[in-house]
Amino acid sequence: MGRRALSFSDRADIAAGILAGRTDRQIGADLGRDHTIIWRERRRNSTKTRSYRPVSADCSAERKP
Known part of the structure; x- marks a missing residue:
């Protein structure tokens, strides 16, 4: 299976899942992703005060090579 980057839609679904109290699993x-991808995404793009922001996460991902 090839590697597929998270889309903005995926990130929005992650944010909605977090707000609903769902686990990474x-x-x-x-x-349809492994829970470790969700965990890494949250860890990379969350702050203690603002939690997970899908727009900021998507912008950050677009800046990476």
Whole structure:
């Protein structure tokens, strides 16, 4: 299976799952992704005060080579 980057839609679904109180495993199952991808995405793009922001995460991902 090839590697597929997260889309903005995926990131929006992650944010919605977080707000709904779902676990990384549950969100990953909904998106058809491994839970570690969700965990890494949250870890990279969350702050202590602002939580996970899908727009900021998507902009950050677009800046990376």
